[in-house]
Amino acid sequence: MPSHTLKDKVVVIGGASRNLGSLIAREVAADGANVVVHYNAPSSKEGAEQTAEAVKAAGGDAVVHEADLTKVSEVEGLFEVAEGAFGKVDCVVNTAGMVIKKPMAEVTEAEYDRMFAVNSKAAYFMMQQAARRVEDGGKIITIVTSLLAAYTGLYSVYAGSKAPVEHFTRALSKELFGRNVSVNNIAPGPMDTGFFYPAETDDSIAYHKSSAMNGELTKIEDIVPYVKFLLTDGWWLNGQTLFVNGGYTTR
Template structure:
């Protein structure tokens, strides 16, 4: 049976300056991967550099690069940096996202455009470049949301802008038949990170916690093993969205 190890693999982690992306970068480095640490804007640079230091401390090599993933030329530049630093790309994990919580009737056109730029267009462009650049046998993973399986208000433009990624994933996974490249999504429950809290109230936080089997929010430490699984022994899973959320939603 061929080895499914991450040792010496080149992994591009989009949105790696903090939270889940940062932990993924560090954990794959501990398994021997070389990591491209992506961040979106100057305000995230310090976090990205700290992630890169953690990658190196874990035994991996790291390169840090800023890119607006909603612009094709900058996504191309991210992959060019990866190839320039390490010679190839084996795996891509995209954790980038943006959330707005409000009634559909109150979402402005500007908010709509920004949400779809970050959650749908950026995911599309990353997947497109990954499909062109990833080595045969590679892996492409996108982080979406368990709200894709929820019957709820207030998250229309958030879940709605993540929903297209499922269709991108199904199509791309089929188009890459013959290259042994798997393409999947992971849909976490609400995560106990700085990404989650600004949009919520004490009451809504309590509700989200009560909806999972242990009465807690999803922890980033709960998601990383699933990411690593899809990058290694989970290679046969393809074209899927995996809901990793303690039963918060099911489908």
């Protein structure tokens, strides 16, 4: 039976320069993990470096790497950096994503292609590389969205591009039977971060808040304990999507 601890584990985090990914990096480091801090563009480099410094201050080691996760070669490069720096990969947590909110009638082909590249293709090939490279007993987690359980308009291409990840997760979790590797998703409610607000209005923000317990948006601090649980004592959960959202949606 593998040890249910993060001590000396190597965790690759997609989208770790800010918000949820950054907090996950700092929290797993406090439990003894080493972290590969991914960021997607030069504009995020400073945040990624700050995350890496916070990881080291918390007691872990960190390496920073830029990669466009919509390009398979760069996904492969991210994992090669992880193995080059630490000799192995134990866990993968992919928080990377992109949101567009607009009526289906107004979505352009370019927007559709970009959303599926970021939310679906990148997730697929992150999971593929994780499947090839994680140690036996490893953990693979992808952040999706609670809108997968919502009956709503305006998010067709956002939620629609996240939806395939549930199928990827079920398939991969089954394919990895025999290696004690668990594969799961976490589906947060609308999170109180800069990722959420640009697509919303004052009225829609108020509506989202009213739809969850206590009239609040999900906070990144609400999600991290579930990530850590799946990386440790929650190892027996497999092929699942956890809706962590204060009752915003249920399924």
